[in-house]
Amino acid sequence: MTVIFSKKCEYGLQAVLYLSAIEPGQIVSSDEIAKKLGIPKEFVSKILQSLTESGIVSSKKGKAGGFSLAKEPGKIRLIDIVAAIDGLGIFNSCVLGFPQCSPDHPCPLHEKWGKLRTEAYEMLTGETLDELRGKTMKKMKSL
């Protein structure tokens, strides 16, 4: 079995989506996020720590502390989160795993896959948390 994003990245995306759904100025604990999303608390915590370093979320220590977005949802693109956690390797490496694959030395799937990859990249670049927020809130409720 394979997957597009690592668990870390999936959880990161879920958590940030969750953060985008709360009221601006509010703060939520990793414990709440973990419970609502049904994922390991310490793991969420770790991931959000790394996203803090990346400047995507901000954290407040101590009692009543927690996490929130570091900037306006309209300025955070999905690709930023993916880049911070999984990196952009998936958009640069050969889908068949040929290390030599390149534009002037293409693997048999290079053209066709490249097209899809570009579409995926553009989608993740185009989508900001702001655009997903409405959908997110509606759905989070039922988690």
Added chain:
Amino acid sequence: MTVIFSKKCEYGLQAVLYLSAIEPGQIVSSDEIAKKLGIPKEFVSKILQSLTESGIVSSKKGKAGGFSLAKEPGKIRLIDIVAAIDGLGIFNSCVLGFPQCSPDHPCPLHEKWGKLRTEAYEMLTGETLDELRGKTMKKMKSL
């Protein structure tokens, strides 16, 4: 980091592509394949064994034995190889990892991602080894 296909699957695709490039009726050893593709011999061997069970390649034991395609290249689709090794989970599961994601309970990316996923699936379903063979030979030479 993440990846579309597992290493197993990448190697499997590479190996089968290699098999599609040899003369019909010919046989190549896992050793040759491993050397040409620069991947672990025993691993290739294992993968080709499983593809033998799946009916995609056929094997001949003993001295001068080796592997070859089990059917005409025009009848083997890339999706068959992926399905045999990695399974089709990647085409059925939520890209954000929400376990509840479904058509009537979609995650925020459901629509847009679904479109891409369908395109990818159709590409892998449409491409047969026969169609890739020309490109493959040209490229294999330089490995």
Added chain:
DNA sequence: ACAAAATCAGATTTTTTTATCTGATTAAAG
């Protein structure tokens, strides 16, 4: 018949990913 070269089968090792644990630090609240 025998030796060589290959697949086959299954166990084992190594590496990476995922998850958990422990303790330190920080800050709010009584």
Added chain:
DNA sequence: CTTTAATCAGATAAAAAAATCTGATTTTGT
């Protein structure tokens, strides 16, 4: 000032994926 509840940091454990090893079996060729 003390307690409490949170992040933070780093070590550790568990699970999964990738790679390797060992030996058995099969078949060709001498």
